[in-house]
Amino acid sequence: MSIHRLLEIVYILLDKREITAKELAEYFGVSQRTIYRDIDSLSVAGIPIYTVKGKGGGIRLLENYTLSKTLLSEKEQLDILSSLQSLKALNVPDVELVLAKLTAMFDINNTDWIDVDFSQWGSGVVEKEKFNLLKTAILNRNVVAFDYYSSYGEKSYRIIEPIRLLFKGQAWYVNGFCRTKDNLRLFKISRIKNLTITNETFSINEHDDIGNNPQDPTNNLTIKMATLVLKIDPCMAYRVYDEFDQDSILHNKDGSFTVTVTYPENEWLYGYVLSFGEHIEVIEPKYVREIIKKKLEENLRKYL
Template sequence: MQMNRLFEIVYILLNKKTTTAKELAERFEVSVRTIYRDIDMLSSAGIPVYASQGKGGGISLLDDYVLNKSLLSEEEQNEILFALQSLTVTQNPETDKVLSKLSSLFNKSKTNWIEVDLSPWGSDKNKTCEFTILKNAILNHQIIEFTYFNSSGEKSTRTVEPLKLIFKVHAWYLQGFCLIKNEYRTFKISRMSHVEIMQEFFVDRMSEGFSVDNKEQNYQKWINVQLQIAPQGAYRIFDEFDENEITKNQDGSFMVVTSLPENEWLLHYILSFGTDIEVLAPQNIREMVQDKLEEIIWKYKK
């Protein structure tokens, strides 16, 4: 907070030239003594700020002072602005203020290079609001409660100490300590709803080495599978598999050798390709797909 106030003071002096300690104290809702301490700190940092007494006096910068932008290269200035804009997804009003002021000081127009919308395509529901709630709960160390649907479609109410937001592959996840399960868990944000911040606060008990990958490895067995995917399935292949796992065949189809979790999800994932996919190995997965297809056919023959 103090660093932000110091930056604001310099910005005001660069634009207003002269102001008073009283005006600054009222603006930042601090004491006049605090403002004078800030002025001393700026002066110690090499910024030529001074206070003059009498009529027309006040706090000023030397007339010929210009913020030394040469300390930062053109590339570094751009990186600062781009990094700040990437934080606008957190909807922190201070971020936009600082971004605007730095753009002015660097004499650069604000570049709108990124926008993050957490709602799914075709949806009216904007997940950005929930993202902001989660961000605030993490920063304030407040417990949250929400409704959650797991990968099996089971609905539950969770009470969690939120620790970190993670973007992995194609989705956002919340990492935290689940007070219902009494262990660390990772939750997919798209499966969360009715997120509420509780009044209770928590002390961060984050353990070393906890990650999304570690927890996923603990909960499921992974197997090697060999898939052949028709040319019309190419739009999904390079989104969902590593380039090193893909081989293009002469007929335009693709061979994919990868590792996938051996559970009910795998069967549904394979079927989501429709007729564009064939499981070549392992044999037990081929048989599982055949059984599921026969079950589907039987339903439609009734």
Template sequence: MRNNRLFEIIYVLLDKRKVTAKELAERFEVSVRTIYRDIDALSLAGIPVYTEKGKGGGISLMEGFILQNSLLSGEEQDRILMGLQSLRAAQYPETEEVLSKLSAVFQQKDTGWIEVDFSAWGTTEKEKFLLLKEAVLKKEAVTFNYFGANGKQERRLVEPLRLLYKSRAWYVQGFCRNRGDYRTFRISRIKMPELTGESFQRGMDALPREIEKGGGQECVKVILHIGSQMTYRVYDEFEEQSIQKTENGFVVEMNAPEDEWLYGYLLSFGPFASVVYPERIRKVIAGRLQEMLGNYN
């Protein structure tokens, strides 16, 4: 128990820089005298722990101690934290505490730069992902060709802040210098990405609330009628408040960017769903079905 407490004291000092013996005693439910004995044990073990008496005093570590004596490179630290974040995204038990401790040890506070999913990547997409990940971690601006929803291609210069997996697709979020505003870019539409070698200072705290939640894209409201044969998908894939039960199935409402993913998703229900609104998308799906039928004539 004492060894665990000694390590915990180091983690606290790394995180808060300075604490009082009374605070540590209350945290670990021991006496102040016990805390001072622990501090002496850490000092004897070669850990540079210092105590200052008087107003504003407390217990602290020598500045930069862990960084100067770390056995792991910055890249290795990033890999460890990313692995733990992956487990946290999968709701793996007891990773939050370990992630918090290692973030303190590595002196890395901004660990929310990625939301992780275990979907497979194709070779080309993985290369883009790794380049963008490097740009996010190094705070390096990137340039790439981007195909908008209207199909037009444009070269963009972006300060990438976060990678995001949402609605079965990967996105990069950041500040677009072309638009002078924050944007969300779908990675599958990014072509010819390149690192510019130019660093930037913006952090995650700069992301506006709407884009931080995964917004920043124009969405369209779609109303569907889905047959009872797809009951399992209705309750798996739609929010309860957006589902209305009918005699022969369900009426559901969803909001999503209008793009190829949306068309493919609607078609994935086969003959068991139809678009009620908007009429424009209903016609698009009908046209796609005609084209598919032509492939089999």
């Protein structure tokens, strides 16, 4: 008995309302006896399916029937459709067809509620295409090759077996087995250039089981954290409430905000603080305040 075939039969009947056993047998490439066994299984499961003998007869569902009445609660239906809609947004193969079928079975409309774009604002077509290429390679188990630039600007050529995409610390990474280094590695996607999918495929093996490994693959990343106390002008209220947790915001009497946050201490952090322009002041820690001050002085010298 094929669960997929049983669901397909219900979907066909919901769409057509009536079909013969012969037509179903030809559609699935099985015998009519198999179809009748499937009908019996659906009936036992509580699906109101029945056959009408004689001329003009066939297999039918009870009029106005939807799958929701027998198998799944309304919440379970919505949870399933939400999960499938999320996968559709990621362009996972065949999800749209399954989503359409279950939407019809559940008699629920308006499932097109989510869209996901992994690229940054202002990204070009090439940058956006990286995610599609990596997703395709991961799903089809294709080896990929690319030029990779380290944080120091050093270029190297890499060949990897990609396993999954990962978002960590304000950045996207691809996790995979690097044949060049003969080890599992993380690669920051923004530093990947000239990405190509090869025709070579890789099979499941010991390093491909990382998805089932509870150990965080980014634990080998050394990340220094810094807790900052920031004073932000009232005119930046839209950013304060957009970008910081409510519990970290103190609204001062003069209209300004005092915000306490903990971020990875790196160039991203300094650039983020500087993005507020003259409307922000680093109160603590003192050494970060001095770094920001130095960067502002260096920038000023370029305009003198």
